[in-house]
Amino acid sequence: MPEKRTSDRITRRGLLSAAGLAGAGMALPRRGVAAEGAKPDPAITEVQDWQRQLGDGVDKRAYGSPSKFEHHVVRRHVPWLTAAPESAANFTPLQALEGIITPSGLCFERHHSGIAEIDPQKHRLMINGLVEKPMVFTMDDIRRMPRLSRICFLECAANTGMEWRGAQLNGCQFTHGMIHNLMYTGVPLKLLLDEAGLKPNAKWLMLEGGDAAGMNRSLPIEKAMSDVMLAFAMNGEALRPEQGYPLRAVIPGWEGNLWVKWLRRVEVGDKPWAAREETARYTDLLADGRARQYSFVMDAKSVVTNPSPQAPLRYKGRNLLSGFAWSGRGTVKRVDVSLDGGRNWKTARLEAPVLDKSMTRFYLDFDWSGEELMVQSRAMDSSGYVQPTRESLRKIRGVNSVYHNNGIQTWLVRGNGEVENVELG
Amino acid sequence: MSSWARRLAPLVAAGLLAHGAAAAEKKLGLGRHALPEEIAAWDIDVQPDGRGLPPGRGTVKQGEEIYLARCASCHGEFGQGAGRWPALAGGQGSLKADRPNKTIGSFWPQLAPLYDYTRRTMPWGNARSLAADETYAVVAFLLNLNDIVADDFELNDRNLASIKMPNAAGFFADDREISERKFWNRNPCMKDCRGVPKVTGRAGEANVTPDAQSAPKVD
Numbered sequence: 001m002p003e004k005r006t007s008d009r010i011t012r013r014g015l016l017s018a019a020g021l022a023g024a025g026m027a028l029p030r031r032g033v034a035a036e037g038a039k040p041d042p043a044i045t046e047v048q049d050w051q052r053q054l055g056d057g058v059d060k061r062a063y064g065s066p067s068k069f070e071h072h073v074v075r076r077h078v079p080w081l082t083a084a085p086e087s088a089a090n091f092t093p094l095q096a097l098e099g100i101i102t103p104s105g106l107c108f109e110r111h112h113s114g115i116a117e118i119d120p121q122k123h124r125l126m127i128n129g130l131v132e133k134p135m136v137f138t139m140d141d142i143r144r145m146p147r148l149s150r151i152c153f154l155e156c157a158a159n160t161g162m163e164w165r166g167a168q169l170n171g172c173q174f175t176h177g178m179i180h181n182l183m184y185t186g187v188p189l190k191l192l193l194d195e196a197g198l199k200p201n202a203k204w205l206m207l208e209g210g211d212a213a214g215m216n217r218s219l220p221i222e223k224a225m226s227d228v229m230l231a232f233a234m235n236g237e238a239l240r241p242e243q244g245y246p247l248r249a250v251i252p253g254w255e256g257n258l259w260v261k262w263l264r265r266v267e268v269g270d271k272p273w274a275a276r277e278e279t280a281r282y283t284d285l286l287a288d289g290r291a292r293q294y295s296f297v298m299d300a301k302s303v304v305t306n307p308s309p310q311a312p313l314r315y316k317g318r319n320l321l322s323g324f325a326w327s328g329r330g331t332v333k334r335v336d337v338s339l340d341g342g343r344n345w346k347t348a349r350l351e352a353p354v355l356d357k358s359m360t361r362f363y364l365d366f367d368w369s370g371e372e373l374m375v376q377s378r379a380m381d382s383s384g385y386v387q388p389t390r391e392s393l394r395k396i397r398g399v400n401s402v403y404h405n406n407g408i409q410t411w412l413v414r415g416n417g418e419v420e421n422v423e424l425g
Numbered sequence: 426m427s428s429w430a431r432r433l434a435p436l437v438a439a440g441l442l443a444h445g446a447a448a449a450e451k452k453l454g455l456g457r458h459a460l461p462e463e464i465a466a467w468d469i470d471v472q473p474d475g476r477g478l479p480p481g482r483g484t485v486k487q488g489e490e491i492y493l494a495r496c497a498s499c500h501g502e503f504g505q506g507a508g509r510w511p512a513l514a515g516g517q518g519s520l521k522a523d524r525p526n527k528t529i530g531s532f533w534p535q536l537a538p539l540y541d542y543t544r545r546t547m548p549w550g551n552a553r554s555l556a557a558d559e560t561y562a563v564v565a566f567l568l569n570l571n572d573i574v575a576d577d578f579e580l581n582d583r584n585l586a587s588i589k590m591p592n593a594a595g596f597f598a599d600d601r602e603i604s605e606r607k608f609w610n611r612n613p614c615m616k617d618c619r620g621v622p623k624v625t626g627r628a629g630e631a632n633v634t635p636d637a638q639s640a641p642k643v644d
Binding site: 072074075076077078079080081082083086087112113126127128133134135136137138141142144145166167168169170171174191192194195206208212213214215216264265267269271273274275276279280283285287288289290291292293294295296297299309336340341342343344345374378380383384385386387388392396400412420421422423424425 | 470524527541597626628629633635
């Protein structure tokens, strides 16, 4: 826990009021009383190395990396959750992000057989099944098609899955970090399906990966023909290998497992495939022993990223609360924040751009005098859906559904600024 | 299924399909015909009704030998699982329990997807190495581990789709827009919405979060 720097706060307030007075045309007051007797700041009075010496020249960092002072901002993995790192997931450090775009190197990863390293010259996309003409496309073919760019979120259906029975993981990176939000560039899947020509009984597609898992998922044709993209780029550059280089599916608003990476084949069929990943996994087991299947859409959800367990409060006085909200059903319309465990709510400020099926940034300015807080956020989307409490979700779904936990998160902020993931009753 | 399709219709009209409509009239002329040999090489999926199954056969006995050599190190000698690797057998009747055991016998609704999955992904780390007959044999043995077929059973491309799995009726299509209708609420409560909350559980007590020291190092 970092030491609280009350004197800093007072000094800053003194400066703010000084600026205000100066603006009003009055004489500047003396510096704040609290600063009297304080030692001058060596960060100001001493000449620093970087103010004297030459830094690296160009080409020392041919592909740039973050500052060495940001090395703690990394994807993290929870080893006990999975059997082996090649069949595992890690988590995006949401508490360290700004704005709405996730940097490419921080996007959470989920692989079923490790990261395939595919030579794009040897990559092919096949479309077969209920089509007039089975087709093969190269990456060059795809890059010659009309293309589009779009910002949208990808959330793993199992995001927050550890929290069904109560507070488990202490950090929004771990509770909510199986999500990222990128600008994808690619082509509409519809263009390729039209090129092959759908037969009248075409109702479902099967998307299949070209890695050693060959993962396959079923996708209804209506969705495929509306807004599904095949992307070759993210955030202005080629897909990262761990995100499916050279080609992945982008299925806005729907669970991440459908967004098949290293995409090699689309088969057109008349019924869903009931593949392993849509029966044994990615189905939602309810308390009555039945399981919900093909639950594709990600419900509206939000989380406060600051403060959170990995981002404690460090100062009393003015603070900025910040977080993310998103919905697979459209745009985020409103986010409410509670500081008292859901008794009373205030509407947060949404930061532009607020985009369809994209993460949206929200803020709430607040003053903190060291009292205990129970911080929550509640998203509403353009369909009128309101993010439910954990308790109301459990009443319908029980505690064994693993997937689609979009219930309201609570962070307990203690008097010393430390934050803990808690369950409220 | 149809409610979201209806909701998508305006997007279809407005957005991407502006491109699409034009493309349907005049093709792009990109890509080429897939050759039959190419389709045969890649078209490995099996559908729930058995379409796509390769010709072949395998017995429980043959499957046991392959399973013990190539599968048991992760999934356990009796399909009980090892470490965090999934259990493949047992758990029947446990789906309503506090801790359900979701296995092939207790959870999978159909058998063909098990052939599909084994054929495309297993053995893990050496995928696509089982011949069609070996895959039938392993699947037959997994059925036997789950008490679904007898010790002398032979599984083949003609009988596979007819085998009824214990949890065949256990799944239903996404119904959230009906069963969770109450989550659509134009006027969520803003003031005095609940009694004084009490902390009933803490992640600190669970103590399962990796610490900062265990983070991967970056150059």
